[in-house]
Amino acid sequence: MSAGFALPASRLPRLASAMDDRWLLNACLWLPLAALLLFFVMPMGFIAWRSFMQEAGGIGLANYAALLDTPGVWRATRNSLAVGASTTLVTLLLGFVFAYGLERTCMPGRRFVSLSLTLPMLAPSLVLGLGLIFILGRNGIVGKVFGFRPEIYGFHGLVIANVLYALPQAVMILRAALRGADARQYDAAEVLGATPWRQFRDITLPGMRYGLLSAAFVVFTITITDFGNAVVIGGDYTVLATEIYNQVSGQMRFGIGAVVGLLLLLPAALSVWIERVAAQRQAGSGADGAQAPVPQPHRLRDGIYAIVCVGLSTLIVAVVAIVVVAGFIRLWPYRLDLTLRHYDITVSGGYASLWTALWVSLLAATLGVALLFLMAFAVRRLTGWPQRLATLLCALPVGVPGLVLGLSYVFAFNQPQLPWGVLYGSAFLLAMCNLMHYYTQGYVTMMTGVRGVPVQLEEAVGVLGGGVLQLLRDVYLPAVRVTLWSVAAFLFMRSMVTLSAVIFLITPMLSMAAVTVMRLDEAGFTAQAAAFSTCIMAVVGSVALLMHVLTTRAAARG
Amino acid sequence: MKLPVLHSLRLLSLTATVTALAAPLAQAGTIVAYTALEEDEIKEYVAAAKKDLPDVDVKVLRLSTGDLGARILAEAPNPQHDVIWGWALTNLLDPRVNELLEPYAAKGADKLSRSDRAADNKWFAATGYMAAFCVNTEVLKAKNLPMPTSWKDLTKPVYKGEVVMPNPVSSGTGYLQIAALIQKEGNEGGWKLLKSLDGNVAQYIKSGSRPCKAARAGEFAIGTSLAFAAMQSVEEGFPVKMVIPSDGAGYELEASGLMKTSKNKADARRFLDWTLSPTAATLYTKFKEIVTIPGTPQSKAAQAAGLPKDLSKVLYPVDFARSAKEREAILGTWQKEIGR
Numbered sequence A: 001m002s003a004g005f006a007l008p009a010s011r012l013p014r015l016a017s018a019m020d021d022r023w024l025l026n027a028c029l030w031l032p033l034a035a036l037l038l039f040f041v042m043p044m045g046f047i048a049w050r051s052f053m054q055e056a057g058g059i060g061l062a063n064y065a066a067l068l069d070t071p072g073v074w075r076a077t078r079n080s081l082a083v084g085a086s087t088t089l090v091t092l093l094l095g096f097v098f099a100y101g102l103e104r105t106c107m108p109g110r111r112f113v114s115l116s117l118t119l120p121m122l123a124p125s126l127v128l129g130l131g132l133i134f135i136l137g138r139n140g141i142v143g144k145v146f147g148f149r150p151e152i153y154g155f156h157g158l159v160i161a162n163v164l165y166a167l168p169q170a171v172m173i174l175r176a177a178l179r180g181a182d183a184r185q186y187d188a189a190e191v192l193g194a195t196p197w198r199q200f201r202d203i204t205l206p207g208m209r210y211g212l213l214s215a216a217f218v219v220f221t222i223t224i225t226d227f228g229n230a231v232v233i234g235g236d237y238t239v240l241a242t243e244i245y246n247q248v249s250g251q252m253r254f255g256i257g258a259v260v261g262l263l264l265l266l267p268a269a270l271s272v273w274i275e276r277v278a279a280q281r282q283a284g285s286g287a288d289g290a291q292a293p294v295p296q297p298h299r300l301r302d303g304i305y306a307i308v309c310v311g312l313s314t315l316i317v318a319v320v321a322i323v324v325v326a327g328f329i330r331l332w333p334y335r336l337d338l339t340l341r342h343y344d345i346t347v348s349g350g351y352a353s354l355w356t357a358l359w360v361s362l363l364a365a366t367l368g369v370a371l372l373f374l375m376a377f378a379v380r381r382l383t384g385w386p387q388r389l390a391t392l393l394c395a396l397p398v399g400v401p402g403l404v405l406g407l408s409y410v411f412a413f414n415q416p417q418l419p420w421g422v423l424y425g426s427a428f429l430l431a432m433c434n435l436m437h438y439y440t441q442g443y444v445t446m447m448t449g450v451r452g453v454p455v456q457l458e459e460a461v462g463v464l465g466g467g468v469l470q471l472l473r474d475v476y477l478p479a480v481r482v483t484l485w486s487v488a489a490f491l492f493m494r495s496m497v498t499l500s501a502v503i504f505l506i507t508p509m510l511s512m513a514a515v516t517v518m519r520l521d522e523a524g525f526t527a528q529a530a531a532f533s534t535c536i537m538a539v540v541g542s543v544a545l546l547m548h549v550l551t552t553r554a555a556a557r558g
Numbered sequence B: 001m002k003l004p005v006l007h008s009l010r011l012l013s014l015t016a017t018v019t020a021l022a023a024p025l026a027q028a029g030t031i032v033a034y035t036a037l038e039e040d041e042i043k044e045y046v047a048a049a050k051k052d053l054p055d056v057d058v059k060v061l062r063l064s065t066g067d068l069g070a071r072i073l074a075e076a077p078n079p080q081h082d083v084i085w086g087w088a089l090t091n092l093l094d095p096r097v098n099e100l101l102e103p104y105a106a107k108g109a110d111k112l113s114r115s116d117r118a119a120d121n122k123w124f125a126a127t128g129y130m131a132a133f134c135v136n137t138e139v140l141k142a143k144n145l146p147m148p149t150s151w152k153d154l155t156k157p158v159y160k161g162e163v164v165m166p167n168p169v170s171s172g173t174g175y176l177q178i179a180a181l182i183q184k185e186g187n188e189g190g191w192k193l194l195k196s197l198d199g200n201v202a203q204y205i206k207s208g209s210r211p212c213k214a215a216r217a218g219e220f221a222i223g224t225s226l227a228f229a230a231m232q233s234v235e236e237g238f239p240v241k242m243v244i245p246s247d248g249a250g251y252e253l254e255a256s257g258l259m260k261t262s263k264n265k266a267d268a269r270r271f272l273d274w275t276l277s278p279t280a281a282t283l284y285t286k287f288k289e290i291v292t293i294p295g296t297p298q299s300k301a302a303q304a305a306g307l308p309k310d311l312s313k314v315l316y317p318v319d320f321a322r323s324a325k326e327r328e329a330i331l332g333t334w335q336k337e338i339g340r
Helices: A020-054 A062-069 A073-103 A110-122 A125-136 A139-147 A153-177 A182-193 A196-207 A211-223 A228-233 A242-250 A254-263 A265-282 A299-326 A352-382 A387-395 A402-413 A421-422 A427-437 A440-449 A455-463 A468-479 A480-497 A515-522 A526-557 B004-020 B041-054 B063-076 B137-143 B172-198 B210-216 B228-237 B265-274 B278-286 B299-303 B320-325 B327-337
Strands: A327-333 A335-338 B030-035 B057-062 B085-087 B125-136 B163-166 B201-205 B222-226 B238-241 B252-258
Touching: A020 A254, A020 A352, A020 A387, A020 A427, A062 A254, A062 B228, A062 B299, A073 A110, A073 A153, A073 A242, A073 A299, A073 A335, A110 A153, A110 A480, A125 A139, A125 A153, A125 A228, A125 A299, A125 A515, A125 A526, A153 A196, A153 A211, A153 A228, A153 A299, A196 A211, A196 A327, A196 A421, A196 B172, A211 A265, A211 A299, A211 A402, A228 A242, A242 A254, A242 A402, A242 B063, A254 A265, A254 A402, A254 B063, A265 A387, A265 B228, A299 A440, A299 B172, A327 B299, A335 B063, A352 A387, A352 A440, A352 A468, A352 A480, A352 A526, A387 A440, A402 A421, A402 A427, A402 B063, A421 B201, A427 B125, A427 B278, A440 A468, A440 B125, A440 B278, A455 B278, A468 A480, A468 B004, A468 B163, A480 A526, A480 B125, A515 A526, A515 B041, B030 B063, B030 B265, B041 B057, B057 B172, B057 B238, B063 B085, B085 B265, B125 B137, B125 B210, B125 B278, B163 B172, B163 B210, B163 B265, B163 B299, B172 B252, B172 B320, B172 B327, B201 B210, B210 B222, B210 B228, B210 B238, B222 B228, B228 B299, B252 B265, B278 B299
Parallel strands: B030 B057, B030 B085, B163 B201, B163 B222
Antiparallel strands: A327 A335, B085 B252, B125 B222, B125 B238, B125 B252
């Protein structure tokens, strides 16, 4: 993502002591870049190598050729593109409404809307799948009330499920973009007599170009790499992610799976190029804003946004709530008396995995925020090939399906003769894997936030003789505090519930909460899986809330 | 001024986590077993094994058949487990897995029938599971449908859109169902049956137990799945009836073997012996429809399933070597002729 191109570093003020702490600036880049190389590029290198290892032995392009002969692969590609495009369109539209409603209007219920949007991020994918089936399935509530059997399985259901999954991530990015705008531009427009529509078209939209592009790219990519929804709601509708599963888990063939995994990186790489082109066109309109716009009450506008946002949020809450309720019901949907018996988890290990997951996820979130913040700062301040390399690499992780990422970690780290082999089977490696899984979303959000840091403040630091440290501490850190928090919460939540990569890294001694949900579900204890998911959501919610309170308090104290 | 103590504490706990949780090495007295057996049975087997072998700590990693296969093969250059315990024989016969195993004639393996153990002693199977339909009785009642008893029944037009099957390309259960039909009916008859079945199938689901879950939730009337899933659903109280198809229920053996790379072969061997012991056999009758250990009384599960004492009456004697060998060709044909 092109953040670095949005505001060429040459336009930024030179720091007084720039020569002295150039090394510090470089360290800000190379520390996260080294982590990215070790925990993403190196494992993916092993996948690339696998894609050339032929089933019959030897090295060559046989897997690439075999892919073309795999029945149904073109259909899966077409389907993936169709689902990806539709999901992106719907998600961007809704995401914009949500983000705008939350950041730029005084609509009532903002807190409710904001909280409900975290639900799809902190819910295990089983919850979203089950919830949709309970509501929209052939034997679901909607069908029962209206007396027919809805057909959710297939394209439409998949788009609904993916929108539900992708919407919060799009809103996270779009909100960061809206936060970076400059109130004075609107004031000027107001003075010049510009209509609200004109202001929206000429100020808001251009200012959000990057946010919209980034969000579109993230949504499209997570949709085409997602496996969880495709397998539960997709029915017979095959997509590339399920094709990889067929190859790897169905037929124990890594070659073609590796090829598809690499091909799925293409949209991510393409997006970097597209954004670079867009950045060149837009050069010169970097917002030097100091004050974020403060929304004024406007009854009609606020009312419309409230109806749409609160309405949709209620639907999101309903999907999750019905699964929570089912965890307290004796036998959904046949015997509806209340019970607590599903909370007596029967699989071995019980609730222990919940606490392991908690520590792993806190580690992932802490390391992630630190690395991403340094990365975003360095990418904005530096130029040259390392910066361009970092920009490219940061965009790629989102293009890797979890299953491929997990496999790549086994290939790369189950190597006792290599120094990093000692990490295999450790909680640290799990944390890094989860961080890499969601790295791009975190980076995009962070970059969008960093882009809004006012240049004047940087100038002030320069004039006062401050260096990189002062710049980080006094300008960047305070300016992106809200974004830091949202990235940390995002990484924490996703790390708690992600599954597809994790199943390759758990050991008998080290399991994760999402794995327990999967084990319960596979053993047929659906209600227990719902109950355990409820516990996960409760723990994640409490921790996120606690982190939020602590950060706000720390900030208030200064 | 930020709190420096807090910072160093955080740093300290970070390093502690990293070092403390860095890959624990296998210790004497500990073995790691990779298995695809079901959760509740594993729990009881491990507890019983602990009683009989108090000095051996059996650590278990449970994944579904397909996921476990990917994990085992990905780790093959440096395996992390000592034994494979109860994993689909069709998958274990894959040459890339088979070459990881070391021949070991477990105590009691010689008493197993020849089809239940390897000629070269690389594996033996103490238990197995079989295909079954999960039929939702409420949906049948609501739609006024008759109870199906065979695969042929499922091809009748009344069931159109109410049958869900596992996708054989992604699910071992799906493959064992169609492989048994093809072996029994012959190439031509088998594919003809599958194609006419296809007309009624609403969905090919990507896992073997999910069709049963879809049926028990009332999403569809019939899910072709496993007897285990059907019985578990009945026990949970769902309005489900288990039907063993009278014209050939496919089945799978759950094979175990010793890893060449095991660092604790002595204990690993003792554990493998244990899985054929009388204690184990008694426990198997609690969970398993198919127990291969001679002299084991008919299991509760088999009785509940209404199976005859002589299983060969309903189980088509699957040729596992053949079904492993033909897998790629059959799946290729399936994807071309039927796959969606």
